Amino acid sequence: MTENADGRSRILIVDDVQENLHALMAILSGEYAIIAATSGEKTLELAQRQPQPDLILLDIMMPDMDGYAVLIRLKSNPVTVDIPVIFVTALGEVADEARGLGLGAADYITKPVNPELLHLRVRTQLELSRLRKAQESERIRLEEQVLLRTGELRAVNLELAASLTHAKALNEKMRLAEKMEALGTFASGIAHDFNNILTGILGFAQLITEGVDGPAQLADHVSQIKQAANRAKDLVRQIFTYSRGIGVPKTFVDIVALVYEIRPLLCACVPSSINIEVTTAKPQATVLAAAVNIHQILLNLCANSASAIGEKSGTIVISIDATDGFVQLMVVDTGEGIEDAACEHIFDPFFTTKGHGMGCGLGLAMVKSIVDDMGGSISVESHCNGTRFTILLPAQLEFPIAEADERLHGIVPKSIGQGKLQKTIINVSSM
Numbered sequence: 001m002t003e004n005a006d007g008r009s010r011i012l013i014v015d016d017v018q019e020n021l022h023a024l025m026a027i028l029s030g031e032y033a034i035i036a037a038t039s040g041e042k043t044l045e046l047a048q049r050q051p052q053p054d055l056i057l058l059d060i061m062m063p064d065m066d067g068y069a070v071l072i073r074l075k076s077n078p079v080t081v082d083i084p085v086i087f088v089t090a091l092g093e094v095a096d097e098a099r100g101l102g103l104g105a106a107d108y109i110t111k112p113v114n115p116e117l118l119h120l121r122v123r124t125q126l127e128l129s130r131l132r133k134a135q136e137s138e139r140i141r142l143e144e145q146v147l148l149r150t151g152e153l154r155a156v157n158l159e160l161a162a163s164l165t166h167a168k169a170l171n172e173k174m175r176l177a178e179k180m181e182a183l184g185t186f187a188s189g190i191a192h193d194f195n196n197i198l199t200g201i202l203g204f205a206q207l208i209t210e211g212v213d214g215p216a217q218l219a220d221h222v223s224q225i226k227q228a229a230n231r232a233k234d235l236v237r238q239i240f241t242y243s244r245g246i247g248v249p250k251t252f253v254d255i256v257a258l259v260y261e262i263r264p265l266l267c268a269c270v271p272s273s274i275n276i277e278v279t280t281a282k283p284q285a286t287v288l289a290a291a292v293n294i295h296q297i298l299l300n301l302c303a304n305s306a307s308a309i310g311e312k313s314g315t316i317v318i319s320i321d322a323t324d325g326f327v328q329l330m331v332v333d334t335g336e337g338i339e340d341a342a343c344e345h346i347f348d349p350f351f352t353t354k355g356h357g358m359g360c361g362l363g364l365a366m367v368k369s370i371v372d373d374m375g376g377s378i379s380v381e382s383h384c385n386g387t388r389f390t391i392l393l394p395a396q397l398e399f400p401i402a403e404a405d406e407r408l409h410g411i412v413p414k415s416i417g418q419g420k421l422q423k424t425i426i427n428v429s430s431m
Contacts (some may be wrong), residue, residue, distance in 0.1 A: 012053035040065025060089040200228040270306040279319040285327040300363040301331040308335025329391040338382040
């Protein structure tokens, strides 16, 4: 709100009759700074002059331009549109008042004027005008704050985008370095194992060329060479499986059916002193995978468990469950367990807790590679009474039930093939 030098609000009083003009000035001059005009043109001029009036008291009946026309001109001018106008007129008809308010007048007072009523209405309109201006100022301030904040956020976003791009580049470099390091470890492990094998082959071949003490010793040396060659063949097979096995095409397969399908092979891979139990909580658990890769996972985990159990009696439990969009495959054994320090590296290529010549350390690395390729996860928990491997694979719902029942026929016990949820325990070592 514009204030006079002494802090008072400025009011423009417009009336072409001097007596009416002086009366209004007398009523308001003590509290407000007064400006006077007797014509419409003068009113328009004074309304635009700085400092502008805070309120206009406008008569309607004037010779050059009536108050309605003046009000229309004031409201159509962006400079004067926000100045509140109160009509003070002798026209007391309802239609006159309605017209004035309809054109944008803030209030309408008929003559003769009641001084107290005039003061009350002037104060009210000045206060409303002050509040509107305060709201407008606050709106502008908030808009400026929003624009400023938006600019700051844009700058931060640009910096963040640049940082993310840089971080992505660093991450790619780190991944490349990790791949190169893994490749180096892989190559080093292969070279180490092949050197050991070749040392045996060359050593016994040298003994043969130097001469032997009869056919029995010759047969023994040849047998040692054959054993070393077989170890080399197994190593090549493991390397091929580790590097190529992941690329096998995937289809919808049922883990439950596959576990029962592979049980004869598992039985042949473990000593007769070890029982293999299969528990299923679901009649069907479908994943997107290559069946051969599931076979490789189970064979490697069961072989690992059998090695942990050793010569004593023990149990390996394979359990299948499905929950929260995942198929859970667990292999639990009653072996001696794995030390914490070894657990941290159990899935590293060529890492093994077995003795020299007992394993090349690619089995669990291959299992993890297959699981990762399927979008799953694998974890290990171990203590002195055994080890548990837990695999989570994304469950698939598209596998038809009819197809599942057909595949299960003759493999899975009938009660499971019919869709009943129950636990089945099978001692495969006795089959």
